[in-house]
Amino acid sequence: MDNLLAQVTGRKRVVLYSPQDALHLYLSGDKSEVLDVDSPDLERYPNFVKACRYECILEPGDLLFIPALWFHNTLALQFGIGVNVFWRHLPLDSYDKKDPYGNKDPVAATRALQALERALGALDELPAEYRDFYACRMVLRIQSRAYSNET
Structure with a gap:
């Protein structure tokens, strides 16, 4: 869901990644396997560097809109309170x-x-040999339907 993050007290760093970078985020379910976005293990996750990183610091009173599907990582820079408000669109x-x-993921x-x-x-x-051939056909079919390939 879309998310509005309100920083009430304290400071927090937020790092965001666009859903268009999903192929570089090493997804496992709805989470990235890359836990340390500041010092990723590039031997294990070499394509992570291809993901475009967006970063901001939230101060008390700041609001950050996080669209649905955007991956985010937060780090408290000092003790604080943050409030998330989610809504369905x-x-x-x-x-x-x-x-x-x-x-959870949408039903479809x-x-x-x-x-x-x-x-x-x-x-x-x-x-x-057959498994690999048909798997490649499946990948090509999925790629041909991916919206990110329309640009």
Whole structure:
């Protein structure tokens, strides 16, 4: 969901990454495997340096709008209080009814990811050469549908 972060007291650094950089963030579910964005392990995560980093410091009284799908990392620079306000902007049936805080993927995205896992499981039934060939075809099909390739 979209998020408005209000810094009430103290100071906080916020680092953000656009959803267009998802391929460089080493995603595992909805989180990045790169935990230390200041000193990433580039042997393990070499493409992380390709992600465009946006950074700001929040002072008391500052508000930061964090759009849905933007990855963010926060670091308290001094003790403080921050308040997040989330809201839904997709049609109500897009959200999991058992997820009042909007932490889960939209329902359609969950179904798509589950279908992908089933497809990958099916490919595992093939010999390696066939599995790799059909996996490449799947990747090309997904890339041809990706919005980021339209620019």
